[in-house]
Amino acid sequence: MASQPSLLRALEHASLKQTLEAHARFLSGRPGGRRANLAHADLSNVMLEGINLSEAELTGARLNGACLMGGDLSRAVLFGADLRDADLRTANLSKADLRGVCLRGANLAYANLIGADLREGRIALQDSIQGFRILTHERQPGDLDYAIMAGANLDGVHAPGETRTADLTDAILSGAQLGGARMVKATLDGADLTGAEVFNTDLSGASLRRAVLTGVDTSAANFEKADLTDVLRAPPPVVYIDDTPLGEVLAEHERFCTSGGAGGAPARISRVDFRGLRQLRCRMMTGIHAPGSVFFGMDMERVELQGSDLSGADLRGANLRGADLRGVKFVDARLDRADLRGANLGPLLIGEGRYLRANLTRAVLRQADLRDSRAPRARFLEADLSGAKLDGADLTGAEMEI
Numbered sequence: 001m002a003s004q005p006s007l008l009r010a011l012e013h014a015s016l017k018q019t020l021e022a023h024a025r026f027l028s029g030r031p032g033g034r035r036a037n038l039a040h041a042d043l044s045n046v047m048l049e050g051i052n053l054s055e056a057e058l059t060g061a062r063l064n065g066a067c068l069m070g071g072d073l074s075r076a077v078l079f080g081a082d083l084r085d086a087d088l089r090t091a092n093l094s095k096a097d098l099r100g101v102c103l104r105g106a107n108l109a110y111a112n113l114i115g116a117d118l119r120e121g122r123i124a125l126q127d128s129i130q131g132f133r134i135l136t137h138e139r140q141p142g143d144l145d146y147a148i149m150a151g152a153n154l155d156g157v158h159a160p161g162e163t164r165t166a167d168l169t170d171a172i173l174s175g176a177q178l179g180g181a182r183m184v185k186a187t188l189d190g191a192d193l194t195g196a197e198v199f200n201t202d203l204s205g206a207s208l209r210r211a212v213l214t215g216v217d218t219s220a221a222n223f224e225k226a227d228l229t230d231v232l233r234a235p236p237p238v239v240y241i242d243d244t245p246l247g248e249v250l251a252e253h254e255r256f257c258t259s260g261g262a263g264g265a266p267a268r269i270s271r272v273d274f275r276g277l278r279q280l281r282c283r284m285m286t287g288i289h290a291p292g293s294v295f296f297g298m299d300m301e302r303v304e305l306q307g308s309d310l311s312g313a314d315l316r317g318a319n320l321r322g323a324d325l326r327g328v329k330f331v332d333a334r335l336d337r338a339d340l341r342g343a344n345l346g347p348l349l350i351g352e353g354r355y356l357r358a359n360l361t362r363a364v365l366r367q368a369d370l371r372d373s374r375a376p377r378a379r380f381l382e383a384d385l386s387g388a389k390l391d392g393a394d395l396t397g398a399e400m401e402i
Helices: 013-028 246-258
Strands: 123-127 131-135 348-351 354-356
Touching: none
Parallel strands: none
Antiparallel strands: 123 131, 348 354
């Protein structure tokens, strides 16, 4: 039996270059511009790092093994495209049409998929022998088997029905429509599922360690044998420390600081959820002892935390702009996506010729913003700074692994 002709079209490098140049003119509104039409083009293993293909037509394109790291594919039509083993790290795929795409083995770490459509879809093309042929990628289109989406932003995404064994570590899935999705044994450690819809979602055997499930109705989802260790749910309205509301404990701590120890009482608490206080903007928390506590997503701009012990604390997504963090202890703390712009992480003078250095040993600062911060002589041993913004940061004498 004769083999079926390929549904893909070959594209010479010169032709691809012309198409991309015309598309750039199209996006900037210059004369001679034309929207890129790369539908059903064979672009396998092509190197297009940082390319701007916003609004491009890529229906059914073969992009397996392609490098699109840092590229702009926002609002692009990738219906039925083959993205197996593609490098899409930090790529912008917001509002892209990804129905029926094949993402097996693709790396979407820290990609932006806000509003993307990842539902199942199929392409039927006219065939002279069979009438119509369905374009397939050997397995069910749209599945995310083994795709790496660590830290990806999938806010409001429409998920496919099959995401089995997907790696969604630290992914932002807030507001994601995951109803009916099969996510058996998926890794969702540290993922933010705030307000996600998980009606009839199969998460059996999945790992959701440290995942955020605030505002999520889990009653109709299958969590059989799922690992829900340290999952964050909605904070209690009031947290009590030995029958005293947390707000009062913190007020007493501030009084102790402002009076030089003459009044109030220092706070020594651990594994406390501070989210019920709403915000800690400009609060004086100098020397507070609160290891393992939760400050997830809180507004802590210009907070004073000099010499504080927040080892193992959860500060993911916290606003710490301009915070005084001299001599702070952030050992094993989670600071993923925290805003630390202009923060002071320098040494704290504790006596004549004696300084306490900020200690961020083994801290996780993935995608944290440290621009224009001060961290001279700070300890970053074994710290994870993947994707962190360090422009203008003063790291003079800081201990960092080379």
